Amino acid sequence: MDSWDDIRFFLAVARSGSVRGASVGLGVNHSTVLRRVSNLEAQLGALLFEKLPSGYKLTPAGEEILDLAISMDEDSSLLQTRVFARDQNLTGPLRVALPPSLASELLMPDFAAFTQLHPEIELQIATSYEAVNLTTRQADLAIRLVYDQLTLPPHLFGTRLQDVHRSVYISREFQNRILNNPQCSARWILKEEDGPAPSWAANPDLEIGGPPINVSDMASQLSAVRAGMGVTILPCFVGDLDRSLARVAGSTSKYYGTLWVLTHGETRKTKRVRLFSEFIKARIALYSALLSGEAYIDDASKGSLTK
Amino acid sequence: MDSWDDIRFFLAVARSGSVRGASVGLGVNHSTVLRRVSNLEAQLGALLFEKLPSGYKLTPAGEEILDLAISMDEDSSLLQTRVFARDQNLTGPLRVALPPSLASELLMPDFAAFTQLHPEIELQIATSYEAVNLTTRQADLAIRLVYDQLTLPPHLFGTRLQDVHRSVYISREFQNRILNNPQCSARWILKEEDGPAPSWAANPDLEIGGPPINVSDMASQLSAVRAGMGVTILPCFVGDLDRSLARVAGSTSKYYGTLWVLTHGETRKTKRVRLFSEFIKARIALYSALLSGEAYIDDASKGSLTK
DNA sequence: GTCCATCGGTTGATTTTTGCACCACCGTTC
DNA sequence: GAACGGTGGTGCAAAAATCAACCGATGGAC
Incomplete structure (x- = not known):
């Protein structure tokens, strides 16, 4: 041939x-x-x-x-x-894959810290909703939010990190408006891929009426809820960190998924991969309470939550 | 990549x-x-x-x-x-590999007959001293003269056909000359790859003296022995078929190797391969006595041996 | 029905790859 | 030591692969 x-x-x-x-x-x-x-x-x-x-x-x-x-x-x-x-050099490329929400809303400052710490490592951040294929070396390390069960393909290694919870959020400004004006009703802001609002999110204290507002990505979803268009379900690490948002009174947090760090069997012993892996695990551990939704303090000073 | x-x-x-x-x-x-x-x-x-x-x-x-x-x-x-x-079509290519000697001295007329019988098959004859690699599909079928033992690589199939003998030959003309003139002595004509003359070839009736004459291929070897330069060892199917040559008186025939037909596991069920395989096996069977050196009739009419 | 997106197929311009003719270098042989 | 056959390396011109812009056809949405 x-x-x-x-x-x-x-x-x-x-x-x-x-x-x-x-x-x-x-x-x-x-x-x-x-x-x-x-x-x-x-x-x-x-x-x-x-x-x-x-x-x-x-x-x-x-x-x-x-x-x-x-x-x-x-x-x-x-x-x-x-x-x-x-390649056991510290110098060189390192491709990390993770969901866009985790990157933009939580871990980007940590990535920044890592690049400051190791400027010789050429960090490539690949955000995508789809699970990136580690086997074909589209990435050297993947941070995944796993919803169901994780079935590891052969040659892949995973570390289970942390449960992630989510809750129902509303703009503080909008919440006040509703309290003052009972005619004003909230609507669901739904991300298409998440499907309809789950039953656990229903809240006796807040009437939600009218057709839902559909958005395609989390950025739009955040904009919509900040703009006071309605209520929406967000991971706690997103909603709790946003000072303009509050959990809808009486809402609990619910299990959303589990964070995993995945590496390829062949590359996991590489210096760069090990280094980043340890670093990001330590950083995520610091967010433990935030990710699990236990860090939320009703109404009070949310500023203390930001790192 | x-x-x-x-x-x-x-x-x-x-x-x-x-x-x-x-x-x-x-x-x-x-x-x-x-x-x-x-x-x-x-x-x-x-x-x-x-x-x-x-x-x-x-x-x-x-x-x-x-x-x-x-x-x-x-x-x-x-x-x-x-x-x-x-490809189960009769029409198409078919690559056959075999040692040059077998092709040029024995089987070429049979190949000709095969192409006449199946003009739609595009027969490619690859002669080489080295064993052609069937696995890499350099050939679809190989006829091999195996000297030692045949260790079949996986996925290859072989059919053992026929033992081949060889003997010591001399030009009839030269033999007569020696008989008439005892001073005239014969020399060994050796093909480099075959090494020195084996002990079994020694013959009390014929004195062989002087340094051997080295040739690189069988064509030169044949020319040399025909020209009366000395004696040489040839497969019986070559020497017995040549009317100008005779076995050195008193020489026996000795086991040389075994003929095998090899096919690849994947291609052996192909029509063209099966067809050729059966055909050539039948033809070689006809040469049984010739190949084993049993067909030689001292001095007498050698013409009857040719097909 | 119309529109529209997508499919495969074709052709001439353009970019990329390849071949050719060199060079310098090393070890062997004569 | 000179000549030779082998090695890798390098510009430049030719050849080949690729791109870009088309085309007609098809199938689904409305």
């Missing part, structure tokens, strides 16, 4: 199901993908895809070699990981 | 030990290899080779990823093999 890259393109198309989809994933023009696939087909002397108007679908021949392409992909990923793992 | 081909180049260099050596194997300019390797090193952020004046030698980092590159290579080979194995 005189081009392994053709197999890489084949795999991308097989995974995405379309040439165009593969092309964006690969970061190349779709005509390139087209040509490389037909090149591979010509070399093998077999049709690998059914060229449907709706996309590329694997033929039996394509199915048969898919697992080998996947195996090559895994090898190539592991290859990068191993080289990275060998 | 955005170029699996770089890994392919890395592997080629690691195997050959030099950039230039790899370049000829890959069929590209050596500067290309140079650039691809440094490209890979840059992407991984690690030195893979020690750049010695005598060649490229793997660093520990390079050693560590070598097995993954090999694994990718194996996957890529198997990928081609699988696609080929799926």
Whole structure:
């Protein structure tokens, strides 16, 4: 075979199901993908895809070699990981993946502190809602908020850190307005991905009426609740830290998920990974009460909570 | 990793030990290899080779990823093999590997017959002294003359066919000359790879003196013995078929090796491979007496041996 | 039905890769 | 010591792969 890259393109198309989809994933023009696939087909002397108007679908021949392409992909990923793992220099890159909310609302100052402490480490922060794939070395370390159960893929190591609670929040200004003017009613501000308001959030002291306001991300959600558009459910480490917000009177905090730090088996012994791992675990431990929702003091001076 | 081909180049260099050596194997300019390797090193952020004046030698980092590159290579080979194995058309290519002597001196007419019988099969005959690698699909079927023991790599299937004997030959013309002129002595014609003349070939009836004549291939060896330069050891299927040659009087035939037909586990069920395999086995069976050296009739009409 | 997004396919311009012709260097051989 | 065959390294021109901008077709939303 005189081009392994053709197999890489084949795999991308097989995974995405379309040439165009593969092309964006690969970061190349779709005509390139087209040509490389037909090149591979010509070399093998077999049709690998059914060229449907709706996309590329694997033929039996394509199915048969898919697992080998996947195996090559895994090898190539592991290859990068191993080289990275060998690197015991403090100097060098370090990719950390975590959910956007944790980054922007809580840990960014700690990341800043870490870069000050170790300026020679080139910290790359990748925030995404989706769980980033450590196996393919999209990241060297991942901080995850796990909702259900954590099933660790092979070769991955996890440390369970901390339970995270959430509660129902409202703008203080808006709360006062409601108290003074009983006609004024609150509405739910819901993030689409979270679904409808859970039953535990219902509160006898506060009537919530009208259709919910839907937002797509936490930034909008925060803006909306700050602007006094209604009430919303937030992780306590977000809501409790925001001076303009208060928990809706009578609301309890509820278990939301558990924080984990994940590392790859090959890279976890690397100096940079170990260093960051220990650092961030220590920092998160400091937020223990905040994350679990036990740090909230009704009404009183919230300023003391900020670090 | 955005170029699996770089890994392919890395592997080629690691195997050959030099950039230039790899370049000829890959069929590209050596500067290309140079650039691809440094490209890979840059992407991984690690030195893979020690750049010695005598060649490229793997660093520990390079050693560590070598097995993954090999694994990718194996996957890529198997990928081609699988696609080929799926192909149940009679029409298509078929690569057969065998030692040059067998091809040129015995089986070529049978190959000709096969292509006449199945003109739609694109027969590619690869003759080489080295055992061709079936696993990497350099060939779909190999006919081998095995001298020692056959240890089959995994996934390869072999059929034991026939013992091959060899004997000591001389030009009939030269033999007569010696008989008439006792001063005239014979010399050994030796093929380098075969080493010195074995003890069993010694013959009390024929004095062999002087330094041996060394040749590098069988074609030269045949020319030399035909020209009456001396005596030589040949497989019986070569010597007995040549009307101008005779076994040295009193010489016995000795076991030389065993013929095997090897196929890859994945491709052996392919129509073309099965067809050729059965055909050539049948043909070789016809040569049974010839191969084992039992067909030789002293002096008498050798013409009857040719098919 | 219309609109719109997405799909694959094609073609000419552009960028990237590759090949070629060199160089310097080292060890062997004559 | 000179010549030679081997090694890696380096500009520059040619070749090849890629990009960008199209096209027609399809399928779903409205």
